[in-house]
Amino acid sequence: MSAGAPRSLASSGQKSIQDMCHPLSAEESALSPGRAADKDLILPNGTPVDTSSPASSSSLLNRLQLDDDLDGETRDLFVTVDDPKKHVSTMETYITYRVCTKTSRTEFDLPEYLVRRRYQDFDWLRNKLEESQPTHLIPPLPEKFVMKGVVDRFSEEFVETRRKALDKFLKRVADHPVLSFNEHFNAFLSAKDLNKRQGLALLTKMGESVKFVTGGYKPRARPAEFAAMGDYLDLFTPKLGTIDRIAQRIIKEQSEFLMELREYGPVYSSWSSFEEDLHDPLEGVSGCVSNCSSALEELTEDMSEDFLPVLREYVLYIESMKNVLKKRDQVQAEYETKLEAVVFREDKKTPVPTDVEKCQDRVECFNADLKADWDRWENNKRQDFRHLLTGMADKNIQYYEKCLAAWESLIPLLQDKQEAEGETS
Amino acid sequence: MADSGSEDIAVIGNTDLTPSESENNLKNTMVEKGTSLLKKMEISVAEAEKRTGKNAVNMQETYTVYLIETRPVDAASEGNNPVPDSLWRRYSEFELLRNYLLVTYPFVVVPPLPEKRAEFVWHKLSADNMDPDFVERRRVGLENFLLRVASHPALSSDKIFYLFLTEENGWKETVFETGFQAKADSRLKALHATFRVKNPDKRFAEMKHYGDELQAVISQLLRVRARAADRLYGVYKVHGNYGRVFSEWSAIEKEMGDGLQSAGHHMDAYAASVDDILEEEEHYADQLKEYLFYADALRTVCRKHELTQYELEMAVQDLTSKKQQREELATGTIRTFSLKGMTSKLFGQETPEQREAKLKMLETQIEEGEELVKERNSECDEFVKSAWVDIERFKEQKDHDLREALISYAIMQISMCKKGIQVWNNAKECFNKM
Numbered sequence: 014m015s016a017g018a019p020r021s022l023a024s025s026g027q028k029s030i031q032d033m034c035h036p037l038s039a040e041e042s043a044l045s046p047g048r049a050a051d052k053d054l055i056l057p058n059g060t061p062v063d064t065s066s067p068a069s070s071s072s073l074l075n076r077l078q079l080d081d082d083l084d085g086e087t088r089d090l091f092v093t094v095d096d097p098k099k100h101v102s103t104m105e106t107y108i109t110y111r112v113c114t115k116t117s118r119t120e121f122d123l124p125e126y127l128v129r130r131r132y133q134d135f136d137w138l139r140n141k142l143e144e145s146q147p148t149h150l151i152p153p154l155p156e157k158f159v160m161k162g163v164v165d166r167f168s169e170e171f172v173e174t175r176r177k178a179l180d181k182f183l184k185r186v187a188d189h190p191v192l193s194f195n196e197h198f199n200a201f202l203s204a205k206d207l208n209k210r211q212g213l214a215l216l217t218k219m220g221e222s223v224k225f226v227t228g229g230y231k232p233r234a235r236p237a238e239f240a241a242m243g244d245y246l247d248l249f250t251p252k253l254g255t256i257d258r259i260a261q262r263i264i265k266e267q268s269e270f271l272m273e274l275r276e277y278g279p280v281y282s283s284w285s286s287f288e289e290d291l292h293d294p295l296e297g298v299s300g301c302v303s304n305c306s307s308a309l310e311e312l313t314e315d316m317s318e319d320f321l322p323v324l325r326e327y328v329l330y331i332e333s334m335k336n337v338l339k340k341r342d343q344v345q346a347e348y349e350t351k352l353e354a355v356v357f358r359e360d361k362k363t364p365v366p367t368d369v370e371k372c373q374d375r376v377e378c379f380n381a382d383l384k385a386d387w388d389r390w391e392n393n394k395r396q397d398f399r400h401l402l403t404g405m406a407d408k409n410i411q412y413y414e415k416c417l418a419a420w421e422s423l424i425p426l427l428q429d430k431q432e433a434e435g436e437t438s
Numbered sequence: 439m440a441d442s443g444s445e446d447i448a449v450i451g452n453t454d455l456t457p458s459e460s461e462n463n464l465k466n467t468m469v470e471k472g473t474s475l476l477k478k479m480e481i482s483v484a485e486a487e488k489r490t491g492k493n494a495v496n497m498q499e500t501y502t503v504y505l506i507e508t509r510p511v512d513a514a515s516e517g518n519n520p521v522p523d524s525l526w527r528r529y530s531e532f533e534l535l536r537n538y539l540l541v542t543y544p545f546v547v548v549p550p551l552p553e554k555r556a557e558f559v560w561h562k563l564s565a566d567n568m569d570p571d572f573v574e575r576r577r578v579g580l581e582n583f584l585l586r587v588a589s590h591p592a593l594s595s596d597k598i599f600y601l602f603l604t605e606e607n608g609w610k611e612t613v614f615e616t617g618f619q620a621k622a623d624s625r626l627k628a629l630h631a632t633f634r635v636k637n638p639d640k641r642f643a644e645m646k647h648y649g650d651e652l653q654a655v656i657s658q659l660l661r662v663r664a665r666a667a668d669r670l671y672g673v674y675k676v677h678g679n680y681g682r683v684f685s686e687w688s689a690i691e692k693e694m695g696d697g698l699q700s701a702g703h704h705m706d707a708y709a710a711s712v713d714d715i716l717e718e719e720e721h722y723a724d725q726l727k728e729y730l731f732y733a734d735a736l737r738t739v740c741r742k743h744e745l746t747q748y749e750l751e752m753a754v755q756d757l758t759s760k761k762q763q764r765e766e767l768a769t770g771t772i773r774t775f776s777l778k779g780m781t782s783k784l785f786g787q788e789t790p791e792q793r794e795a796k797l798k799m800l801e802t803q804i805e806e807g808e809e810l811v812k813e814r815n816s817e818c819d820e821f822v823k824s825a826w827v828d829i830e831r832f833k834e835q836k837d838h839d840l841r842e843a844l845i846s847y848a849i850m851q852i853s854m855c856k857k858g859i860q861v862w863n864n865a866k867e868c869f870n871k872m
Contacts, residue, residue: 245690252687259679266676270669277662284655287648290837294844301848395694399872402701406866410859417855420848427845 552579678709
């Protein structure tokens with residue numbers, strides 16, 4: 014049940030992703046929660062679909078997310094980041110992550126690799142990619158610097174959040190038809206020791222390290238489609254900011270609600286201590302409130318760990334994208350400036366310098382790459398946000414389901430004595 | 439619910455019995471005294487209205503009056519629906535009624551009135567007495583009060599109560615004519631006085647302690663619940679902001695737009711749902727508040743026992759001392775210090791005639807004292823007996839009512855969880871369509 018033609022690997026002139034059938038769209042209607050009647054649904058890989066509960070269909074979606082861009086059958090490069098470990102040396106303490114690669118590509122010597130990399134190495138890779146593939150959009154890395162006093166760089170939550178982001182970064186690169194063939198990427202995945210040329214790696218600000226920047230040419234009008242991209246990004250950025258603020262505010266309110274609940278439950282317990290008949294019901298209520306408190310705590314932690322970081326990542330992604338657009342503007346500006354100079358000299362009957370031709374090529378290439386990357390980015394964005402928001406819905410559903418179970422189990426306990434009373438009176 | 443105790447008082451039980459159900463309770467209808475008024479009459483507080491008028495000091499004031507409707511039970515069961523009798527009462531009249539009952543039936547745990555001013559309010563809830571929600575909750579509380587009194591074995595047959603329900607004019611004067619005020623004053627004094635009782639009935643001491651604990655724990659519960667309600671309100675309302683931003687965002691998206699937009703609507707619905715949720719929870723808070731005030735009524739009864747016990751002990755003490763004086767006078771020995779004794783020692787003995795006169799006086803006093811002790815003793819016994827019966831009745835009622843309250847609270851929470859699941863599932867469906 015393949016959902017579309019495998020993607021061609023060249024970067025220019027290819028069909029837009031949006032014209033292809035989305036891998037998930039064929040199954041979309043079948044996977045919507047509540048369609049319990051569809052007993053015959055089968056996944057692409059042959060396992061039957063269980064649509065009886067919302068939770069199961071969401072985990073199903075989660076599994077499919079991994080196959081989002083490529084059909085499962087044509088993907089030939091799989092990368093994961095896991096197993097964070099702390100390293101303590103005399104000079105410094107840092108975390109390394111294990112990078113596992115499985116591939117059938119001939120560009121790699123072996124089918125499998127296991128290497129250890131630290132954040133610095135990822136940063137190096139990203140800079141290298143930006144340098145060597147300036148016309149492409151490079152996925153963002155999680156924030157490099159954290160305030161030492163404020164955030165514990167070695168706490169489980171921080172490390173796990175970072176690991177997930179690094180994993181996502183590598184997966185996005187691995188899924189990119191051009192970037193995944195980059196030699197630096199290959200080295201990153203396979204080399205025992207990265208021979209990093211420190212000079213360029215020291216540049217930390219993303220997007221400004223590119224040799225390619227031509228700079229200094231008067232900016233020209235953007236072609237409509239790129240102007241539309243820029244406009245969209247300008248409008249989208251504040252929305253993301255708002256969503257981030259709302260999410261944070263909700264977490265804060267929930268935390269304060271949790272604080273009150275943690276005081277509320279025990280009062281029922283102390284009440285039960287001087288009641289006879291009511292002892293068990295009151296204890297029951299206390300236990301219930303306690304269960305709900307735990308469920309709420311889980312919800313807020315999950316949102317903090319999973320939701321907020323992804324939002325922030327997109328802010329970085331957008332910044333990246335804006336910079337690539339600017340670079341493109343510069344390339345176009347260089348070309349048009351040089352072209353104008355030539356045209357100005359037209360009367361001298363000199364042939365169009367190869368210099369200008371090269372510029373024209375560059376512009377066309379950049380535009381094509383960027384357009385392809387933009388389409389890919391839009392697609393990813395759509396899936397990422399769908400995933401993010403359904404994840405948020407799922408977490409809330411799970412929270413309410415836990416509370417529901419707790420209160421429902423209390424009812425028979427509360428009614429129990431009543432029936433006994435009715436018999437004896 | 440079980441019947442308990444003496445023949446005079448029959449516990450009627452559940453005030454939620456329909457007229458036909460209570461008719462079937464043969465045992466109770468046989469008993470003349472203490473038959474619940476509720477069997478004969480339907481009572482409700484149907485409406486509330488604002489009035490303005492001149493008060494005692496001739497100043498304009500706005501107050502609320504409540505419509506009390508009554509209708510004989512038979513009339514309804516015959517199939518026709520006659521117009522109920524009705525009259526208007528304001529809160530202060532309810533207070534007067536309750537004070538009268540407190541004084542007249544000191545051995546009864548008298549049902550409480552709904553709170554005079556809104557307390558334990560959380561942020562959004564108004565503390566204003568004129569606020570329509572507060573007035574509505576008070577209307578329900580007043581009706582509850584009347585139903586409780588009308589189903590109480592002792593209180594329901596009270597004439598003043600009956601007149602409260604049926605005679606609009608002149609009721610106040612009738613109440614004052616009973617002279618309960620005088621008793622009220624002395625009762626108030628007694629309640630506030632501090633005295634040591636040597637032999638209180640252990641059960642009453644325990645009950646008083648229970649009343650203290652119950653009051654403290656319910657107060658705390660209501661306080662924390664109010665704060666939690668505030669926070670919960672915040673959580674739900676902030677989700678409404680998602681509605682707005684999703685809507686704005688959907689305007690700049692192509693395929694994602696529809697899913698976002700509809701999800702936003704669900705977020706709005708989620709935010710709005712908290713108002714109903716918290717309104718229902720107020721009902722639970724009101725049920726707790728009733729028992730908060732009931733705890734006070736319970737303590738009042740225990741206090742009254744202490745007072746009667748104390749008066750008995752005083753009478754006994756007085757009698758004992760008088761008997762001792764008699765003995766000393768008769769035998770000429772002084773065992774207890776008395777100024778008279780000292781002065782007579784210093785200034786010479788009394789004459790035999792004086793002694794004779796004194797003895798005679800003491801004898802009368804002792805006779806009177808013994809009568810008084812007998813009286814007080816039986817008063818005490820009576821009080822203990824009838825108070826304990828009512829306390830037992832109260833205990834059963836409390837256990838039943840609070841259990842019911844907890845059950846409906848759990849049901850409320852279940853409903854809230856189910857609504858939450860539904861909204862988020864709806865939102866999720868929309869997100870899936872993005």
